[in-house]
Amino acid sequence: MWNKNIEAFIGFDSEYQDADIVLFGAPFDGTTSFRPGTRFAGKAIRSESMGIETYSPYQDRDLCELNLFDAGELEFAFGNTNRVLQKIEETTRTILEDHKIPFMIGGEHLVTLGSVRAVFEKYPDLHIIHLDAHTDLRNDYLGEELSHATVIRRVWDLVGDKKIFQFGIRSGEKYEFEFAREHNTIRKFDLEGFQSCIDYLKGKPVYFTLDLDVLDPSIFPGTGTPEAGGVTFKELLNAVLQLKDLNIVGCDMNELSPQYDQSGVSTAVACKLVREIALAIGGR
Secondary structure, three states: OOOOOOOOOOOOEOOHHHOOEEEEEEOOOOOOOOOOOHHHHHHHHHHHHHHOOOEEOOOOEEHHHOOEEEEEEOOOOOOOHHHHHHHHHHHHHHHHHOOOEEEEEEOOOOHHHHHHHHHHHHOOOOEEEEEOOEOOOOOOEOOEOOOOOOHHHHHHHHHOOOOEEEEEEOEOOHHHHHHHHHHOEEEEOOOOOHHHHHHHHOOOEEEEEEEHHHEOOOOOOOOOOOOOOOEOHHHHHHHHHHHHHOEEEEEEEEOOOHHHOOOOHHHHHHHHHHHHHHHHHOOO
16 A cells, blocks of 8 residues: 655564554644644654664563554645545554554644544444543534544544543543543543553553643643643653553554754654554554
8 A cells, every 4th residue: 555655763664564553644733722733743753763762671672573664644635624534534444454553643633533433443342542631522612523622522422431541631621521520431630540441451442542742741842732730751651561461453642743842852752652652562
């Protein structure tokens, strides 16, 4: 389906047909409600990935030991959110049909919906792990039902009650937290209880979605909607390492806006997390 990307994430250099995990970018930020710029995340992550190693001392594994393919960035016709989500859905579906794990780099968080639609089609008992600063459970935002502020509500429309596990949440409307308590499993402010979640989800198909603003902005300022009081890198890394015990059938990482952190630290953090996620879910 794809040729090798000219500038690929470090270590993602297998041929498509041989790959177990396919990385692709969804450079869309058309519904961003505060500071846009996540459309530039994928290219920045690929470029800056050359500043890290393929080897992870945390997992004693190397990306070169896995079959990984980088498909590059999707091309979108901006101004039509439904078409963007449709293209993401079609891309994810193709990857799944070829018996590979889709790993999407956003972009704003709404892109998750397109990928989850395809994964849910194949795995109707799909469960979601959602790490984020924000609930993303509004039914609409300024009258729009498709928004990065509504994405998890739209995912709930698909998977239903008690299939979504939210961690690190520290911002949202009061009714969103009430909705989460009734319909999802939510942990405010931190990642405590993550191990119990992992134990419960073993053997079930799981989609992992990581909004990088779950991190404290002192660690990760390069995001469009920073929220004080977030988790540390080490806390997030420990959670990511536990993914190795799950049947991850799809995942994404989103909401890096590299231009808001001229030091490049936020992009470097994102690069390291791509490596650790790929190693945790790959080669099982």
